[in-house]
Amino acid sequence: MLVRLGSGRRPVRESAAPATCSKVRANYICRGTSERCPRSLLARDMSGSARVWVLAARPQGAAKASDFQLQDEPLAEPQEGEVLLEAEFLSVDPFMRAFASQLPLNEPMPGTQVARVVQSRIVNAAAGAVGSVVGQLGKLLGARVIGYAGDQEKVDWLKSTLKLDEAFNYKTQDLAETLRSAAPDGVNCYFDAVGGKFSQTVVQHMADGGRIACIGASSGYNSAAPPTTGPFPEISIITKQLTISGFQYFAQDLTSEKMQKARAKLAQLVADGKLEARQTFTDGFQNMAQALLDMMDGKNTGKMVVRV
Numbered sequence: 001m002l003v004r005l006g007s008g009r010r011p012v013r014e015s016a017a018p019a020t021c022s023k024v025r026a027n028y029i030c031r032g033t034s035e036r037c038p039r040s041l042l043a044r045d046m047s048g049s050a051r052v053w054v055l056a057a058r059p060q061g062a063a064k065a066s067d068f069q070l071q072d073e074p075l076a077e078p079q080e081g082e083v084l085l086e087a088e089f090l091s092v093d094p095f096m097r098a099f100a101s102q103l104p105l106n107e108p109m110p111g112t113q114v115a116r117v118v119q120s121r122i123v124n125a126a127a128g129a130v131g132s133v134v135g136q137l138g139k140l141l142g143a144r145v146i147g148y149a150g151d152q153e154k155v156d157w158l159k160s161t162l163k164l165d166e167a168f169n170y171k172t173q174d175l176a177e178t179l180r181s182a183a184p185d186g187v188n189c190y191f192d193a194v195g196g197k198f199s200q201t202v203v204q205h206m207a208d209g210g211r212i213a214c215i216g217a218s219s220g221y222n223s224a225a226p227p228t229t230g231p232f233p234e235i236s237i238i239t240k241q242l243t244i245s246g247f248q249y250f251a252q253d254l255t256s257e258k259m260q261k262a263r264a265k266l267a268q269l270v271a272d273g274k275l276e277a278r279q280t281f282t283d284g285f286q287n288m289a290q291a292l293l294d295m296m297d298g299k300n301t302g303k304m305v306v307r308v
Contacts, residue, residue: 050075053109053288059100062222063296067100068109068289085115092282092291092304094193097221111288130215132302133266134191135164136275143189146182148175148198150298157301161276170198179205186210194219203233203242212244221296278302 049072056069091112099110131147135158138145147158147167158167166182168175175198179187186207192199196219206212237244252259269275280300282291285308295304 049073051285053111054106055100055103055109056105058105059097059222060224063097063100063293065289065293068292070286070289087113087115087285087308089114090285090288090291090306090308092288092295092300092306094216094218094221094296096292097218097296098216101221131191131193132158132162132278133275136162138189139163139165140269140274144183146179146187154301157278161278175201176205189213191215193217196220200233203236206236206240206242208240210240210242212242214244214246215249218296276302279305281305281307283307 052071052073054069054071055067057067059067093111096109096111103109135145135147139162145164145166147155147162147164148170149155149158149167150169150171152169152172155167155169158164166178168178168182179202183205187202187205188207188210190199190202190206190210190212192202192212192214193216195214195217198219203212236242266275270277279302282288282294282304283306285306288306291304291306294300
């Protein structure tokens with residue numbers, strides 16, 4: 001199994017809906033957990049209004065703080081069958097940059113959060129950083145795991161704390177050379193959150209019948225247009241008979257029995273000390289945009305979280 005930690009649709013508000021909801025607001029009304037609530041980054045103040053992060057301008061290349069704007073919006077009292085939630089922690093994820101290239105201007109930025117119920121009762125939860133969790137799960141399943149990160153401190157963390165079999169700095173070491181030495185028989189499973197030239201190189205080193213799980217393409221999120229030059233990996237995909245599957249978290253039924261069991265299993269692994277869940281915290285709902293820029297610049301280790 002090969003894991004790369006990436007540098008990295010729902011809005012960001014200071015009050016939030018349950019774990020199944022997705023916009024970046026600090027406070028807002030949710031009509032229960034059985035339907036798919038809009039998820040935004042939002043926050044509430046004592047005047048009965050809420051704060052919400054919206055997309056103010058279309059990012060050109062790397063996003064800037066001025067591409068996002070913190071706005072006020074009215075917040076009504078919850079009606080029958082609704083709950084009012086207040087965000088305590090906001091998730092900062094690479095997909096936010098991708099959606100900034102597609103979302104209509106002045107729309108709330110997508111995101112997820114851990115919230116507490118202000119009125120009514122509900123259970124809220126949050127997940128950890130994807131790449132580091134995948135690597136650890138691979139080890140728990142008995143796989144030989146090779147990890148890649150963008151600075152030496154992260155590489156040391158992969159080796160010393162997460163106990164990966166091999167870890168390399170993809171910015172200072174030759175990727176193809178490290179793959180040949182660490183996986184001389186080829187890579188059987190590749191978990192890809194980055195895409196681009198990194199993934200093109202890995203495909204060339206996949207073992208016959210290998211499997212690739214694609215959950216992101218953060219290397220291209222700042223690009224104005226898709227790449228038009230190769231090398232393209234189709235020949236390797238065909239001759240090696242590779243299986244490539246794409247996954248989008250918010251396209252899943254987050255309230256399904258399968259998802260609930262998965263969350264419970266991960267929580268138990270953390271409680272038993274078998275799964276390391278590390279976070280990098282930024283304080284203040286008003287700093288949500290800066291946290292996103294820092295994450296895309298690789299300044300986090302583990303999960304980037306805004307602490308409200």
